[in-house]
Amino acid sequence: MTAVIEARDVALAFGETPALRGANLSVEAGEVLAIMGPSGSGKSTLLHCLAGILVPDAGEVLFNGRRLDVMPEAQRSALRRDKFGFVFQFGQLVPELTAEENVALPLLLNGVRRAAALAEARPWFARLGLDGLEQRRSGELSGGQAQRVALARGLVARPQVLFADEPTGALDSLTGEQVMELMVDAAREQGTTVILVTHEPRVAAYADREAIVRDGQARALSTGAGSVAS
Amino acid sequence: MVSPMSVPLTLLGLLEREPSHGYDLKRDYDSLFGRGKPLPYGQVYATLGRLARDGKVVAGEAEPGDGPERKRYVITEAGVTEFETWLKDPVAPEPNLQSVLFTKVVLALMLGRDAEEYLDTQRAAHLRRMRELTELRRTGALVDALLADHGLFHLDADLRWIDLTTARLDALAEAVRS
Numbered sequence: 583m584t585a586v587i588e589a590r591d592v593a594l595a596f597g598e599t600p601a602l603r604g605a606n607l608s609v610e611a612g613e614v615l616a617i618m619g620p621s622g623s624g625k626s627t628l629l630h631c632l633a634g635i636l637v638p639d640a641g642e643v644l645f646n647g648r649r650l651d652v653m654p655e656a657q658r659s660a661l662r663r664d665k666f667g668f669v670f671q672f673g674q675l676v677p678e679l680t681a682e683e684n685v686a687l688p689l690l691l692n693g694v695r696r697a698a699a700l701a702e703a704r705p706w707f708a709r710l711g712l713d714g715l716e717q718r719r720s721g722e723l724s725g726g727q728a729q730r731v732a733l734a735r736g737l738v739a740r741p742q743v744l745f746a747d748e749p750t751g752a753l754d755s756l757t758g759e760q761v762m763e764l765m766v767d768a769a770r771e772q773g774t775t776v777i778l779v780t781h782e783p784r785v786a787a788y789a790d791r792e793a794i795v796r797d798g799q800a801r802a803l804s805t806g807a808g809s810v811a812s
Numbered sequence: 813m814v815s816p817m818s819v820p821l822t823l824l825g826l827l828e829r830e831p832s833h834g835y836d837l838k839r840d841y842d843s844l845f846g847r848g849k850p851l852p853y854g855q856v857y858a859t860l861g862r863l864a865r866d867g868k869v870v871a872g873e874a875e876p877g878d879g880p881e882r883k884r885y886v887i888t889e890a891g892v893t894e895f896e897t898w899l900k901d902p903v904a905p906e907p908n909l910q911s912v913l914f915t916k917v918v919l920a921l922m923l924g925r926d927a928e929e930y931l932d933t934q935r936a937a938h939l940r941r942m943r944e945l946t947e948l949r950r951t952g953a954l955v956d957a958l959l960a961d962h963g964l965f966h967l968d969a970d971l972r973w974i975d976l977t978t979a980r981l982d983a984l985a986e987a988v989r990s
């Protein structure tokens with residue numbers, strides 16, 4: 583087993599507020615990991631550190647064994663574009679673009695030509711049950727539809743790792759589970775590792791494993807079939 | 813509140829705190845766990861008798877006074893071991909076992925044990941079961957999916973309670989010990 587992403591003793595403070603204090607986490611290739619924990623415990627901050635969006639004050643973040651935290655910003659941002667996908671609580675689609683263009687966006691940003699990028703984007707609509715919505719703008723989509731478009735955008739470039747922060751947080755539970763199901767199926771199919779922040783147990787149950795962040799420290803919960811008695 | 817299975821273990825837990833008379837045990841049991849369903853004296857003494865027979869407790873000399881209840885019970889090593897094993901064991905993640913969960917948390921707090929560790933173990937057991945049910949829901953027939961959903965919603969409720977309790981452990985510990 584090889585770790586795709588690893589945090590070692592990661593610490594980060596926002597001014598006087600310590601958000602992470604020595605967080606450790608290791609994520610295997612192809613794994614779906616749920617990060618849980620109380621509000622304000624540092625989950626989003628940890629996710630942003632793992633994704634190279636935030637640089638920790640101390641500790642190391644490794645991507646395929648390479649130090650992400652010491653890379654120059656330009657290199658880190660290229661890596662985020664090439665290797666990572668993102669889905670957030672509110673899809674954050676670009677309102678001026680059609681759904682199809684939104685999905686194609688990561689490819690366009692990676693220099694793929696428009697026709698080719700749109701051709702790659704299109705099959706995602708059928709796959710995620712979005713047939714016929716290709717030309718809609720984000721204001722013309724329901725929350726669940728917009729979130730599926732955001733999911734397609736997060737996966738279209740076949741990222742090595744998909745980072746998702748409360749991707750179902752704005753959806754009702756049935757719609758949320760549909761999004762989760764699609765996310766996990768699609769990620770498994772293309773071998774994408776998923777790191778998912780959620781406070782909902784039913785959403786976390788789609789993951790292979792979960793970690794808990796408390797007071798800026800992460801710990802893995804024991805996995806496997808432990809003994810259970812009443 | 814406490815399932816019949818856990819009455820002996822709950823009494824052992826109370827004895828682990830301090831040697832007690834039967835009526836002390838009943839009083840504490842009723843106030844902490846009885847919830848309007850007091851434990852009959854007969855059951856207290858029958859349970860203590862079985863625990864004594866099995867070497868989990870020993871009864872002291874009868875003290876002056878009347879009635880059989882003037883005996884002080886002391887937990888044995890074997891009793892402590894049994895209680896600790898039970899306390900550490902996660903409850904089977906089936907719905908509607910909140911009462912056992914509740915009992916374990918209160919006892920762990922009262923005895924100054926690591927309730928957070930216990931809740932984390934329980935949380936892991938619950939999530940493991942939820943993963944199985946989620947898989948069943950994804951792959952099974954409609955009826956299986958319906959049943960899985962029923963289980964998932966109950967386990968979800970348990971887990972929310974576990975979360976909230978974990979967040980409040982310090983305050984709860986103070987309340988239970990005072």
Ligand SMILES: Nc1ncnc2c1ncn2[C@@H]1O[C@H](COP(=O)(O)OP(=O)(O)OP(=O)(O)O)[C@@H](O)[C@H]1O
Pocket residue numbers: 596599600601619620621622623624625626627628781
């Ligand atoms: N940009 C920021 N500036 C200042 N403080 C911040 C900033 N972002 C987060 N924090 C603080 O850092 C701590 C951790 O925040 P974080 O957003 O990581 O928590 P979280 O676990 O994601 O919470 P939630 O479940 O509510 O999203 C909190 O105390 C928060 O107030």
Ligand SMILES: [Mg+2]
Pocket residue numbers: 625626627747
């Ligand atoms: Mg957050």
